Amino acid sequence: MANDYEALAHANISIRTALPGPLATARIQTAKQHMSPSLIHVYPLMVARAAGCMVEDVDGNVFLDAQAGVAAAATGHCHARIVEAMTQQAQTLVHICGTDFFYPGYGELCQRLGAIADAFETQTTGKASGWQSFLTNSGTEAVEAAMKLARNHTKRSAFIAFQGGFHGRSYGSLSLTASKAKYRRNFGPLLSGVFHAPYGDTDHIENVLFKRTVSPEDVAAIFVEPVLGEGGYIVPEPAFLQRLRGLCDKHGILLVFDEVQSGMGRTGRMLAAEHFGVVPDMFTLAKGLASGMPLGALLARKPIMTWPAGSHGSTCGGNPVCIASALTTLDLLQEGLTENSARMGAALQTQLKTKLASCPQVKEVRGLGLMIGVEFESASEANRVAQTCFQRGLLVLECGDKAIRLSPPLIITESQAAAAADIFASVTANTA
Numbered sequence: 001m002a003n004d005y006e007a008l009a010h011a012n013i014s015i016r017t018a019l020p021g022p023l024a025t026a027r028i029q030t031a032k033q034h035m036s037p038s039l040i041h042v043y044p045l046m047v048a049r050a051a052g053c054m055v056e057d058v059d060g061n062v063f064l065d066a067q068a069g070v071a072a073a074a075t076g077h078c079h080a081r082i083v084e085a086m087t088q089q090a091q092t093l094v095h096i097c098g099t100d101f102f103y104p105g106y107g108e109l110c111q112r113l114g115a116i117a118d119a120f121e122t123q124t125t126g127k128a129s130g131w132q133s134f135l136t137n138s139g140t141e142a143v144e145a146a147m148k149l150a151r152n153h154t155k156r157s158a159f160i161a162f163q164g165g166f167h168g169r170s171y172g173s174l175s176l177t178a179s180k181a182k183y184r185r186n187f188g189p190l191l192s193g194v195f196h197a198p199y200g201d202t203d204h205i206e207n208v209l210f211k212r213t214v215s216p217e218d219v220a221a222i223f224v225e226p227v228l229g230e231g232g233y234i235v236p237e238p239a240f241l242q243r244l245r246g247l248c249d250k251h252g253i254l255l256v257f258d259e260v261q262s263g264m265g266r267t268g269r270m271l272a273a274e275h276f277g278v279v280p281d282m283f284t285l286a287k288g289l290a291s292g293m294p295l296g297a298l299l300a301r302k303p304i305m306t307w308p309a310g311s312h313g314s315t316c317g318g319n320p321v322c323i324a325s326a327l328t329t330l331d332l333l334q335e336g337l338t339e340n341s342a343r344m345g346a347a348l349q350t351q352l353k354t355k356l357a358s359c360p361q362v363k364e365v366r367g368l369g370l371m372i373g374v375e376f377e378s379a380s381e382a383n384r385v386a387q388t389c390f391q392r393g394l395l396v397l398e399c400g401d402k403a404i405r406l407s408p409p410l411i412i413t414e415s416q417a418a419a420a421a422d423i424f425a426s427v428t429a430n431t432a
């Protein structure tokens, strides 16, 4: 098994069949008859196995993964230490329910997440609040928990979020999500009392929302992605988050950073907030937290975690096997993967900027660490590039209205980053 991992993790891209290959075609046809049609399936990839940054389909085609299962496979696919930690845990305790019983991993993970938030807060403001965590199964549940805690703590009901923001698809988080109308279509009515402002614009909150639609005293929390994810991989001006902090302090509103996508080393820092020197009142995490195992977290400053026993819980949230993966993910991030994300991200972004400079259809290359967005002149061009990259053995995803995101596993090597940039540039220039 270890040899299988090594062989695939160090393999080159190899496309042997027309895509999709015969086995993928047959299996996809059968699967589609039984699966919910709401699933997207951006291209016909039927994955058999994956190791490191490489993904093999059922026909033996090998792809370089520059999307990491939508930015979740932070430590790469099937990292030996993650597999070992999960295996040991699965042989010891798979489930008991963290809401009703104690087990060591739950408290240990909360302690380590709290230490990360405390260290950042101390570095930024000189004091530590002693952060506490609530564990969930997903990002959307972490956001739901943040919404409930915000109401419970402030006794206020309204929320502010941003156009372009994505916070999940359950009713509370979907009410915050405003990246694509299709996510909301035919699902209304959503939660009332949610107001949206343009991303990056605090004047709109003060001069339009607070004057015309909602009193600041009614607002429980403002939810913001410190780097916009699904909405286009957009890095805001630092002043935006600083102004939001000021606005929240002035009106007693809680500031929530949704770092489900940008957290856990993705931007080259453990938390994207570290780039901006702004400490929120709550963080939400998921995706990379447990290297793709279903685990999310709501972190809140201790004075805000005032909800009483029984007010919120989850049967499987904080599952021991997921926690084992998260603890090892944290080890790997702190031992060097976050730094690798910063270094490889800078290298990949520079290469993309250089190689795409002569492509008029590319409007911008942007990002932090391994959260890189390439903005095209049109949605159809972004789609052509994503589809052709797939045909050439490079997995990327679209985001925003007309952008492509590159969010490879944080273990990506220099040569893999160079290969990704080469393929992406030749596909974009149409010289593929």
Ligand code: PLP
Pocket: 138, 139, 140, 141, 143, 166, 167, 168, 169, 225, 229, 230, 258, 259, 260, 261, 262, 286, 287
């Ligand atoms: N918040 C952000 C910023 C996200 O990017 C996502 C998912 O893409 C979510 C929340 C929802 O996470 P999940 O799909 O795990 O529910």
